[in-house]
Amino acid sequence: MARNASLSGYLEFLPAERLTELHVLDTLRHVFEVHGFSPLETRAVETVDTLLQKGEIDKEIYAISRIHEDERAGKEAKLALRFDNTVPFARYVTENAGHLAFPFRRYQIQKVWRGERPQAGRFREFSQADIDIVGDGALPFRCDVEIAIVMARALEALRIGDFTLRVNNRKLSEGFYRSIGIEDTAAVLRIVDKLEKIGPSRVAQELAETVGASAEQAQKALDLAQIRTVDSSFAAKVRELVGEDFSPLLGEGLTELSEMMSELNARVPGRAVADLSIARGLDYYTGTVIETTLHGHEDLGSICSGGRYESLASKGKRIFPGVGLSIGVTRLLSALLNSGELTASRSVPTVVYVALRSTEDWAAAQDIADQLRDRGISAEVALSAEKFGKQIRYADRRGIPFVWFTDDQGRHEVKDIRSGEQTEAHPSQWAPPAEDLNPHIIRKTEKL
RNA sequence: GUGGGUGUAGCUCAGCUGGUAGAGCAUCGCGUUGUGGUCGCGAGGGUCGCGGGUUCAAGCCCCGUCACUCACCCCA
Numbered sequence: 001m002a003r004n005a006s007l008s009g010y011l012e013f014l015p016a017e018r019l020t021e022l023h024v025l026d027t028l029r030h031v032f033e034v035h036g037f038s039p040l041e042t043r044a045v046e047t048v049d050t051l052l053q054k055g056e057i058d059k060e061i062y063a064i065s066r067i068h069e070d071e072r073a074g075k076e077a078k079l080a081l082r083f084d085n086t087v088p089f090a091r092y093v094t095e096n097a098g099h100l101a102f103p104f105r106r107y108q109i110q111k112v113w114r115g116e117r118p119q120a121g122r123f124r125e126f127s128q129a130d131i132d133i134v135g136d137g138a139l140p141f142r143c144d145v146e147i148a149i150v151m152a153r154a155l156e157a158l159r160i161g162d163f164t165l166r167v168n169n170r171k172l173s174e175g176f177y178r179s180i181g182i183e184d185t186a187a188v189l190r191i192v193d194k195l196e197k198i199g200p201s202r203v204a205q206e207l208a209e210t211v212g213a214s215a216e217q218a219q220k221a222l223d224l225a226q227i228r229t230v231d232s233s234f235a236a237k238v239r240e241l242v243g244e245d246f247s248p249l250l251g252e253g254l255t256e257l258s259e260m261m262s263e264l265n266a267r268v269p270g271r272a273v274a275d276l277s278i279a280r281g282l283d284y285y286t287g288t289v290i291e292t293t294l295h296g297h298e299d300l301g302s303i304c305s306g307g308r309y310e311s312l313a314s315k316g317k318r319i320f321p322g323v324g325l326s327i328g329v330t331r332l333l334s335a336l337l338n339s340g341e342l343t344a345s346r347s348v349p350t351v352v353y354v355a356l357r358s359t360e361d362w363a364a365a366q367d368i369a370d371q372l373r374d375r376g377i378s379a380e381v382a383l384s385a386e387k388f389g390k391q392i393r394y395a396d397r398r399g400i401p402f403v404w405f406t407d408d409q410g411r412h413e414v415k416d417i418r419s420g421e422q423t424e425a426h427p428s429q430w431a432p433p434a435e436d437l438n439p440h441i442i443r444k445t446e447k448l
Numbered sequence: 449g450u451g452g453g454u455g456u457a458g459c460u461c462a463g464c465u466g467g468u469a470g471a472g473c474a475u476c477g478c479g480u481u482g483u484g485g486u487c488g489c490g491a492g493g494g495u496c497g498c499g500g501g502u503u504c505a506a507g508c509c510c511c512g513u514c515a516c517u518c519a520c521c522c523c524a
Contacts, residue, residue, distance in 0.1 A: 008516060060522080084524085116522070117449085128524060280523095292524095305524065328524025357482080385482085392484040405483085417484070 009116075009124030011330060016347040016399075017337055019439045023344075024158060024333060025109060028129050031154040032107035035146075037131050040106040042088040048078040050091050060114040081113040085130040086306075086324060090313035093134055093320055102136035102320075103143065109329070121300040121331045129154075132324030134312055139321040141256055144288040144308055145263045151304055151325045152268040155292070159443065160336060162295040163303070165264070166275035169257040170285050170307075172238070173224070173276070175250025179242050180220050184211045192225045193279035200226070225277040231265060232258040234274045256287060286310040290325060294332070297339075303332050344439045346399025349378045351432050352414070353395040354404040356385040361406070368404060368412070371427040377437065379404075392417055401436050 013021060033039070051061055062081040082088045085108045093100065109129040118124055131150060133143040148165060155163050173192075174185040182188055191206045198206075200222050207213040207221055223241055227234050235254045242250065257274055264272040280289045287308035294303050304327045312322030336342040352372055354365045362381065369379035380400070382391050388405075395403050396417055404425075405413045414430055415422040431437075 112524085114523075117520095118516095119518070122523075126524065300524090302524065326524065331524050355483090387481085388483040389480090390484080391482090394484090396484055403483085415483075420484090422483085 009118030009122075011123055011125070011334060013337075014347070016344040016439075017333075019344040019347070019349075020337065020342050020441060021329070021333055023441050024329065025129075027157050028109065028154050028327065028329075029107070031150065031157050032129075032131055035150045035153075037105045037107040037150075040089070040092070040108045041110060042082070042085070042092050042108070044081055044111070045079050046082050046088055046091065048080045051080055051083065051087055053087070060116055062113050062115050082110075083114045084112050085110055085128050085326065086132070086312075086322075089130070089132060089134075090320070090322070094313045094315045097136070097315055097318070097320070103133050103139060104135075105131070105133045107131045121335060123330055123334075126328065126330035129327040129329050130306075130324055131326075132312075132322050134320050134322040136318060136320060139323065141259065141287075142263075144256070144323045145260055147306075147323050147325050148260065148264060148272065148288075148290060149267050151292075151327065152264070152271040154327065155304065156268070156271070158332075160294065160332070160341070163271070164293050164295070165272040165304070166278050166291050166293060167257065167260055167264070167272055168274070168276055168278035168289050169253040169260075169287055170279075170289055171249050171287055172253025172257055173279065175247045175253050176224055176238065176242060177221065179246040179250055180217050182211060182213060182217055182221070187211045188213075188221060189279035192221060192277060195222075195225050195277045227274070227276040229261075229274050230270075230272075232261045232274070234261075234276060238276075253287075260288065280305065280307065284309045284311075288323060294335070297335050300331060300335050303328050339444075341444045343442045343444075345442055346401070346439045348380075348398045348400060349439060350380045350395075350398065350400045351377050351436055352379040352402045352404050353391070353400045354379060354381045355388060355391045355406075356382040357406065357408070358385045361385070364406070365404075368406065368427045372430075375431065377432065399439075402432060 029039070045064065048061070048063060060083055062083075064079050064081060089106070089108060093104070107130065109127060111125055111127050113125050115124060116122065131147060133139065133147060135143070148167065152165055170189075173189060177183075177185045177188050187210055188207065191203055191210060194206075195203050203225070204215075204218040204222055207218040208215070213221065220241060224238065227237050229237070235258050238250075238254060239246075261272065261274050278289055278291050280291070285307040287310070289307035290305060291302035292304035294300060297303075304325055306323075306325035308321075308323040310321045311319050313320040333342075352369070354369050356362060356365055365381045369381050372379040382394070386394075392403055392415075395401075401416060401418060403415045403417055404427075405415065405422075407413070412425050412427060412430075413422050414425040
């Protein structure tokens with residue numbers, strides 16, 4: 001891959017790469033649907049007001065305007081491209097609440113746009129695959145568990161190697177900080193979130209400078225952030241740190257995360273770790289927070305993130321809590337394609353290339369191709385009767401596995417150009433091996 | 449937005465102290481005149497990112513600009 005993009009941050013794939021992407025999207029779609037999530041799309045454009053409701057990332061947002069603005073332009077609502085799938089979904093839920101049955105579960109795989117400086121794994125236009133469950137008034141915690149399980153299964157189904165869902169709970173973190181006497185919990189979360197990047201000593205330093213934490217408080221915050229367990233044993237460590245007297249919020253967090261870990265261990269063993277350093281920058285998460293690391297690609301950052309937001313949307317007195325996770329499809333794909341871990345078996349859908357003996361054979365060759373197509377076998381007819389060597393090479397360049405020949409007696413032969421083997425065949429009966437019917441994904445190393 | 453690096457063939461890159469633009473791979477042709485891949489021989493392909501300046505002379509030096517890229521911020 002890695003062609004210089006004429007516009008940085010707006011990735012464009014070659015055909016073989018797009019085929020790989022489609023395979024990934026098909027896989028995700030299947031896993032989401034088999035778990036009962038409905039497909040949904042929202043429009044690319046939202047009003048700026050809608051987008052700004054959930055936090056202050058306004059500098060990332062692409063506003064849209066017409067080149068020829070008229071006098072009405074100033075009066076119409078300002079429009080912008082969505083920067084994620086969650087905020088538009090929240091808007092959609094409130095607008096269509098009367099037509100939806102709650103709890104409502106949907107998946108949504110769409111492009112989003114962010115006006116940030118592109119870097120490896122970071123784009124200005126990219127696809128996110130979201131699943132969310134949204135309730136009317138209340139939403140059971142087991143939805144958090146289910147969302148995590150579905151995403152773990154989706155990532156497993158992609159067979160892209162080992163990954164770890166790193167799970168934490170905001171109630172636990174915030175409750176803990178309050179219990180040790182720190183009030184500005186949001187600021188602490190933001191600093192602790194950088195632990196992996198800047199290390200414990202600088203986190204302690206920033207905690208002292210920014211939130212005025214005492215040495216003891218900073219140390220406790222650090223101790224908490226360094227807890228990582230594959231099961232529910234983190235709870236005992238937290239209790240040991242905080243002592244007898246702790247806030248009810250922390251208790252809730254401990255209960256929730258414990259339940260999460262035991263369910264994940266039962267249903268998707270080995271895929272999750274309770275990691276109390278996970279905080280997430282966005283401030284609308286209220287409970288479960290999750291980030292996902294792809295082993296061998298830790299530098300990419302998270303490939304699947306999200307969590308619980310107690311008030312995804314509201315409409316008058318009605319409040320719609322939600323929980324969701326989002327896979328960064330473009331980030332994931334770009335990494336796997338760049339490293340050569342994923343490739344498509346060919347750059348075209350074509351299975352059979354029908355060669356021409358003479359220019360006049362074109363119509364007869366199309367008849368042959370149609371017989372194959374009627375049976376679901378993708379076929380392409382040569383455009384001119386070049387030397388057979390050239391026609392074979394045409395197929396070879398594109399990865400087309402079979403070339404079809406017809407002799408002047410009307411007998412047919414099909415050649416597997418990988419083995420060179422050529423056998424008699426009939427257009428109404430011949431079929432390729434199942435694995436050649438569609439382009440398939442080739443993994444450099446076979447992954448579980 | 450702030451700071452560093454890089455722009456030469458389709459791709460990866462070389463090009464010394466300023467002196468007529470190069471290699472490998474890829475492409476095309478021929479050897480092999482209707483069954484590819486190997487091998488051999490040959491060919492095509494460039495506004496050296498763009499604009500200006502210095503100079504007898506600029507890919508190389510200077511100024512500006514654009515793009516790409518890395519880090520920060522933030523995030524998928």
